Structure formats: C-alpha cells, structure tokens
Amino acid sequence: xxxxxxxxxxxxxxxxxxxxxxxxxxxxxxxxxxxxxxxxxxxxxxxxxxxxxxxxxxxxxxxxxxxxxxxxxxxxxxxxxxxxxxxxxxxxxxxxxxxxxxxxxxxxxxxxxxxxxxxxxxxxxxxxxxxxxxxxxxxxxxxxxxxxxxxxxxxxxxxxxxxxxxxxxxxxxxxxxxxxxxxxxxxxxxxxxxxxxxxxxxxxxxxxxxxxxxxxxxxxxxxxxxxxxxxxxxxxxxxxxxxxxxxxxxxxxxxxxxxxxxxxxxxxxxxxxxxxxxxxxxxxxxxxxxxxxxxxxxxxxxxxxxxxxxxxxxxxxxxxxxxxxxxxxxxxxxxxxxxxxxxxxxxxxxxx
Amino acid sequence: xxxxxxxxxxxxxxxxxxxxxxxxxxxxxxxxxxxxxxxxxxxxxxxxxxxxxxxxxxxxxxxxxxxxxxxxxxxxxxxxxxxxxxxxxxxxxxxxxxxxxxxxxxxxxxxxxxxxxxxxxxxxxxxxxxxxxxxxxxxxxxxxxxxxxxxxxxxxxxxxxxxxxxxxxxxxxxxxxxxxxxxxxxxxxxxxxxxxxxxxxxxxxxxxxxxxxxxxxxxxxxxxxxxxxxxxxxxxxxxxxxxxxxxxxxxxxxxxxxxxxxxxxxxxxx
Numbered sequence: 001x002x003x004x005x006x007x008x009x010x011x012x013x014x015x016x017x018x019x020x021x022x023x024x025x026x027x028x029x030x031x032x033x034x035x036x037x038x039x040x041x042x043x044x045x046x047x048x049x050x051x052x053x054x055x056x057x058x059x060x061x062x063x064x065x066x067x068x069x070x071x072x073x074x075x076x077x078x079x080x081x082x083x084x085x086x087x088x089x090x091x092x093x094x095x096x097x098x099x100x101x102x103x104x105x106x107x108x109x110x111x112x113x114x115x116x117x118x119x120x121x122x123x124x125x126x127x128x129x130x131x132x133x134x135x136x137x138x139x140x141x142x143x144x145x146x147x148x149x150x151x152x153x154x155x156x157x158x159x160x161x162x163x164x165x166x167x168x169x170x171x172x173x174x175x176x177x178x179x180x181x182x183x184x185x186x187x188x189x190x191x192x193x194x195x196x197x198x199x200x201x202x203x204x205x206x207x208x209x210x211x212x213x214x215x216x217x218x219x220x221x222x223x224x225x226x227x228x229x230x231x232x233x234x235x236x237x238x239x240x241x242x243x244x245x246x247x248x249x250x251x252x253x254x255x256x257x258x259x260x261x262x263x264x265x266x267x268x269x270x271x272x273x274x275x276x277x278x279x280x281x282x283x284x285x286x287x288x289x290x291x292x293x294x295x296x297x298x299x300x301x302x303x304x305x306x307x308x309x310x311x312x313x314x315x316x317x318x319x320x321x322x323x324x325x326x327x328x329x330x331x332x333x334x335x336x337x338x339x340x341x342x343x344x345x346x347x348x349x350x351x352x
Numbered sequence: 353x354x355x356x357x358x359x360x361x362x363x364x365x366x367x368x369x370x371x372x373x374x375x376x377x378x379x380x381x382x383x384x385x386x387x388x389x390x391x392x393x394x395x396x397x398x399x400x401x402x403x404x405x406x407x408x409x410x411x412x413x414x415x416x417x418x419x420x421x422x423x424x425x426x427x428x429x430x431x432x433x434x435x436x437x438x439x440x441x442x443x444x445x446x447x448x449x450x451x452x453x454x455x456x457x458x459x460x461x462x463x464x465x466x467x468x469x470x471x472x473x474x475x476x477x478x479x480x481x482x483x484x485x486x487x488x489x490x491x492x493x494x495x496x497x498x499x500x501x502x503x504x505x506x507x508x509x510x511x512x513x514x515x516x517x518x519x520x521x522x523x524x525x526x527x528x529x530x531x532x533x534x535x536x537x538x539x540x541x542x543x544x545x546x547x548x549x550x551x552x553x554x555x556x557x558x559x560x561x562x563x564x565x566x567x568x569x570x571x572x573x574x575x576x577x578x579x580x581x582x583x584x585x586x587x588x589x590x591x592x593x594x595x596x597x598x599x600x601x602x603x604x605x606x607x608x609x610x611x612x613x614x615x616x617x618x619x620x621x622x
Binding site: 185188197 | 428433473
C-alpha cells in the first residue's frame with residue numbers, strides 16, 4: 001500500500017505534466033518552440049545550480065562547463081547512431097531511444113566531470129570557490145576547443161532534431177522533483193546545515209566535504225542534461241555556447257529567484273528567458289533594460305523574489321511534520337493516523 | 353571502557369603554546385568542570401578533543417581508539433558531542449530541523465534513497481523525526497518545534513544547542529560555557545538540567561564555565577587551566593581553597609592582602 005503510494009507520487013508529476021506538454025507541443029507555433037525549449041532548459045539549469053548555490057551555500061560559477069560536457073556527449077552519441085536504426089523498432093521509436101540513451105550518458109559524463117572538479121575545489125569557500133569553479137568551467141571549454149574529434153572551435157553540427165517540448169518539459173519536471181525531494185530529505189537538511197554554519201554542521205556529524213561533493217555531482221548531472229537538450233534543439237554545439245557568461249546567466253536566475261527557493265528558480269528562469277525574447281524588438285537597448293531591471297530588483301529585494309521560501313510557504317498554512325506523542329508507538333501507526341485525524345478536525349471543527 | 357581519555361595534549365600555534373600537556377580522563381557518567389581565566393586554553397582544549405584542531409603532541413583517545421587527525425564529524429560519530437561558546441545554531445532553520453540534522457549522523461540511507469523515495473528512506477525519516485521530537489521534549493522545546501532558531505529567546509537557543517548535541521547520540525557531552533549570558537534563576541535551572549541529563553542518558557559531561565558557583569555546584573571534579581597549563585585538579589572544595597587557583601583568578605595582590613602564602617610550581621608566574 002505504502003509502496004504503491006510512493007510509486008504513484010513518483011509518477012504523478014509526469015502523468016499530469018505530459019499531456020499538457022504534448023498539447024503545448026501540438027498547439028504552439030513553430031516560432032515559439034525554440035523559446036519554450038529555452039525556457040525549459042533554463043529551468044533545468046537554474047534549479048540544478050540552486051542545489052549547490054542555494055541549498056548548500058557554495059558559490060559555483062562553472063555550470064556552463066558541465067553543460068558543455070553533456071552537450072558534447074549527447075551530440076557524439078546521436079551522431080554515431082544517425083542512420084542506424086535499432087532492430088525491430090520503427091524509426092521514430094528507435095530515434096527516441098537513442099536520444100534517451102544520449103541524455104542519460106550526458107548526465108553521467110557531466111556528473112563525472114562534476115566529481116573531478118568538485119573534489120579539489122570544494123575544500124575552498126566563498127570567493128575562492130567561485131574563482132576556482134569559474135576557472136574549471138573555462139578549462140573544460142578550452143579543452144573541447146582544442147580536441148579534434150570534438151570539432152574544435154567550429155564544434156559539432158548537423159545534429160538530429162530530437163529535442164521537443166515534451167522532452168524538455170519532462171526533464172524540467174524531473175529536475176524540480178529531484179530538488180524538491182532533496183529539500184525535504186535528511187540529506188537535504190544536511191546540505192542546509194552546511195549553508196547555515198559549516199563548523200557546526202561538521203561538529204554535528206555531517207561530512208561537509210563529502211556532502212558538498214555529492215551536491216555538486218547531482219547538480220552537474222542535470223547541467224549535462226540541459227546541455228544535451230539544447231544541443232539537439234539548435235542542432236549544433238560549439239564551445240562558444242558554454243562560456244562563463246552562460247554560467248553567470250544561470251547564477252543571475254538563481255539569485256534573482258532566491259537562493260534556496262526551487263519555485264523561485266523556476267519563476268526567475270521563465271521570466272528572464274521570456275523577458276529577453278520579449279525585449280528583442282528594442283535591439284541594442286535590450287541588454288540595458290535587462291541589466292537595469294536586475295539592479296532595481298536587487299536593490300528592492302536583495303534576498304531574491306522568494307528568499308529561501310517556496311511559493312506555497314507564502315500561503316497561510318505551514319507545512320511541517322505534525323507532532324507526535326512522546327514515546328509513541330511504532331512509526332507507521334501514528335504517521336498513518338495523524339494526518340487524517342488533523343484533517344478531520346479541520347473539516348468538522350467549523351461546523352455548528 | 354573509558355569514553356574519553358586525553359593524554360598530555362599540547363597545542364602550538366606558531367610560537368604560542370595555547371595548551372601544554374593537557375591530560376584528562378572521563379569515566380562514564382562523570383561530571384567534570386574545566387575552569388580558568390580568559391585565554392587559559394579551555395576552548396582550545398575542546399577544539400583539540402572534538403577534532404577542530406589536530407593536537408601538536410599527545411593523543412586523544414575516544415572509546416579506546418586514537419582519534420588524532422580525524423575530522424570533527426568522525427569524532428562526533430564516535431560519541432563526542434559539543435556545544436559552542438558563541439551559539440552556533442543553524443539560524444535560518446526551524447528548531448525541529450536543527451535537531452533533525454544532528455540525528456542525521458547515523459542515517460543508513462544515501463542521496464539515491466532520498467531521490468528515489470525508497471521505503472528505507474521513509475522509515476529513516478520517520479525514525480529521525482521521532483528521535484528529534486524526543487530530544488526537543490527532553491529540553492522542553494516541543495512548543496518551539498516550528499520556530500526559526502534565530503527567533504528563539506536566548507536561553508532557549510542555548511537549550512536547543514544542547515538538544516542538538518544530544519541528538520547525535522553521544523557518550524561524552526562537552527558544554528562550552530552553557531550558562532553564558534544567563535541570569536541567576538536560569539543558571540540554577542541549568543545546573544539541575546545538566547545533572548538530570550547525566551543521570552538520564554548516562555553521559556559523561558565536560559563543562560567549561562566561568563561562573564564559579566555553577567561549576568562548583570555541578571561538578572564532581574574540577575580542572576583548572578591557566579596559560580594553557582593545568583594548575584590544579586580535584587574536588588570542588590579543594591579547588592576553592594587552592595592558592596594557585598586563587599592567584600590565577602585574582603592575582604597575587606589578593607594573596608598578599610589575605611596573607612596567603614604564594615604558591616610554587618608549574619602554574620605560578622614570575
């Protein structure tokens with residue numbers, strides 16, 4: 001029973017999201033598809049970076065580097081499989097399968113890159129960490145720029161157009177679900193503890209270095225996913241797409257939405273991406289307006305739109321585990337019973 | 353098994369000897385006070401024990417195992433918990449979460465369990481929640497569970513820090529000036545609480561304290577540090593009359609005035 005409920009909870013966001021995404025995909029004019037893909041990719045990037053910068057409080061500036069690793073991995077795989085049709089499968093299914101494989105591989109390689117970069121650099125704090133991650137991001141990019149089999153400065157082009165709104169949407173939902181589960185888990189609380197006070201966290205038994213590396217690896221994996229998606233949307237991947245300017249764009253989204261707030265990152269990613277598109281007709285004044293908007297917002301609300309809170313925290317009711325009687329029975333009994341009991345109270349309490 | 357045995361630990365910072373040949377042995381259930389004037393090396397001793405510093409010389413033995421050079425979280429896992437002189441709570445998190453984080457140390461699940469929401473993970477969360485609630489209740493903080501730590505009154509913040517330390521499941525509890533900033537009534541309450549914790553959990557407790565009345569009232573044995581040197585050790589009554597201790601605290605002018613003979617030995621200053 002509990003097992004079935006857990007499985008249902010896992011697939012529910014996708015069950016709800018997928019039909020909507022498919023509808024959007026079918027209805028949206030082709031001009032908007034790329035914008036929507038961009039929105040989704042930026043949501044993935046911002047939410048995943050928030051795990052490091054917001055949850056754990058470590059300032060990383062190297063997100064674009066991991067994105068590049070993912071983009072090139074996925075591109076290499078889909079190029080290798082282009083023209084190959086997997087046995088017994090219709091072409092469309094075969095293509096989707098190859099793409100899924102490519103995205104999975106891009107997450108793995110980006111995670112591995114995150115591990116290699118994170119191990120030495122996460123011993124540093126604050127500004128030093130920011131500079132080191134910035135450096136590593138640039139190293140990854142210049143390595144790619146000098147590798148012949150990755151196309152050097154011209155990159156890889158002619159990628160198959162696999163990315164669609166459904167793929168991006170499902171990936172974005174997966175990223176949000178990941179971040180949310182982390183935020184309400186004991187592992188996530190250990191990350192918050194590192195953000196709040198590293199010395200105290202260590203003294204309370206949290207392996208701070210180990211946890212920082214884990215957060216960094218998870219975050220990198222999702223950056224790799226975003227890279228794989230964007231590469232198959234614009235059908236090419238070049239080193240110039242992954243400069244530190246890209247990293248900083250993502251950091252801006254995270255800070256603007258509120259460090260530590262998942263919904264904040266989502267909202268900021270959507271708003272900023274759409275705003276930049278919307279301002280396109282003003283041409284050279286576009287970036288001025290963008291920057292001015294950022295400055296105004298940071299002056300008025302330095303903690304970001306949501307601070308560390310979530311959208312639903314702003315509602316009058318609070319979500320906290322309910323208290324249980326001291327020395328209570330085995331854990332399943334009271335847990336199963338108390339929420340319904342509380343709900344009953346609130347529905348019947350007001351009636352005469 | 354002796355839960356904590358410190359064998360002549362010396363801490364050097366450049367040319368400064370902050371602690372020299374500090375030795376201490378804690379029996380299970382023992383309550384020991386560590387006193388000394390400002391800058392005597394009390395907190396340095398704590399930091400050397402809990403792994404914040406690596407001792408320059410000597411050994412820290414926890415439950416029969418040398419822990420020199422281990423990281424603080426490893427030493428914490430071996431059963432040494434501490435509070436901090438200047439409160440170091442996770443300020444922006446709720447009281448409950450502060451304690452739940454300390455319960456995390458023994459968690460048998462990892463990030464994959466959390467992301468996949470496995471059955472093991474849910475059991476672990478339930479267990480942690482129950483433990484955390486219990487320690488909040490022990491420290492009389494149940495009504496504050498949802499409150500952000502930074503918003504708690506000062507005395508409750510101190511108590512929350514102790515609850516958090518207890519939640520790591522220690523055998524030795526190190527309290528660094530738990531009564532700092534408390535009024536007389538709160539201090540009395542704290543004394544009773546410290547004794548109660550010892551009896552209830554069978555803990556060995558090491559207390560750093562400035563307040564003489566509190567430390568003399570609560571400890572069975574007192575160590576006195578001055579300039580990093582242990583100048584006296586013994587029962588509170590004996591410590592109170594020890595001329596070396598009086599000199600360290602009040603200066604030799606006081607001794608002359610009271611016609612007490614000046615002490616000789618390692619703790620005396622020229």
